[in-house]
Amino acid sequence: EDQVTQSPEALRLQEGESSSLNCSYTVSGLRGLFWYRQDPGKGPEFLFTLYSAGEEKEKERLKATLTKKESFLHITAPKPEDSATYLCAVEGDSNYQLIWGAGTKLIIKP
Amino acid sequence: DTEVTQTPKHLVMGMTNKKSLKCEQHMGHRAMYWYKQKAKKPPELMFVYSYEKLSINESVPSRFSPECPNSSLLNLHLHALQPEDSALYLCASSEVGHPGGTQYFGPGTRLTVL
Numbered sequence: 001e002d003q004v005t006q007s008p009e010a011l012r013l014q015e016g017e018s019s020s021l022n023c024s025y026t027v028s029g030l031r032g033l034f035w036y037r038q039d040p041g042k043g044p045e046f047l048f049t050l051y052s053a054g055e056e057k058e059k060e061r062l063k064a065t066l067t068k069k070e071s072f073l074h075i076t077a078p079k080p081e082d083s084a085t086y087l088c089a090v091e092g093d094s095n096y097q098l099i100w101g102a103g104t105k106l107i108i109k110p
Numbered sequence: 111d112t113e114v115t116q117t118p119k120h121l122v123m124g125m126t127n128k129k130s131l132k133c134e135q136h137m138g139h140r141a142m143y144w145y146k147q148k149a150k151k152p153p154e155l156m157f158v159y160s161y162e163k164l165s166i167n168e169s170v171p172s173r174f175s176p177e178c179p180n181s182s183l184l185n186l187h188l189h190a191l192q193p194e195d196s197a198l199y200l201c202a203s204s205e206v207g208h209p210g211g212t213q214y215f216g217p218g219t220r221l222t223v224l
Binding site for chain 2: 032034036041042043044045046049087089097098100101102103
């Protein structure tokens with residue numbers, strides 16, 4: 001069964017304290033792994049799409065990496081405005097249907 | 111431009127009302143989606159339109175009726191909703207025929223059913 005598990009559920013960091021969020025997945029025929037950021041009451045904001053193991057993408061303080069079993073979202077020297085819920089999703093053999101993780105709530109304290 | 115717009119931002123309706131949610135995108139995407147999201151949960155797929163035709167209906171109750179008038183617009187008609195239908199309703203779009211294509215989401219409509 002296709003499945004996505006994100007850890008930790010919540011992460012509290014001090015401003016400037018780097019860390020990583022994990023997304024473990026089981027899917028038949030990975031077509032894409034997606035990272036989104038979601039602020040309370042708003043729609044998910046697209047961050048990255050990764051397609052194959054070994055791929056890495058960066059945007060400002062964020063870097064996403066992908067292996068055959070998991071993806072990491074590394075956040076370097078975070079700021080309070082990075083506080084949000086980070087969602088991971090994968091697309092397998094079922095076109096258009098994303099399998100979602102439950103998300104990691106990230107809180108950055110000044 | 112990767113913008114998907116949704117109106118209204120907030121909607122309060124009684125269980126006997128009829129209302130509609132609207133979504134628009136100008137990215138040339140030919141796949142459009144409706145999702146429902148409850149608090150502290152990931153989005154839950156409701157409907158997928160591909161080339162203006164309904165291609166996926168995730169066994170959603172008939173009180174939700176989607177419509178895709180053209181390639182840029184997507185509507186969700188609501189009738190006789192229940193309080194448990196209160197949620198954030200999200201629209202998204204993506205390219206068709208592109209496995210692993212990124213879905214871009216709108217800001218959502220916060221629906222409250224009294």
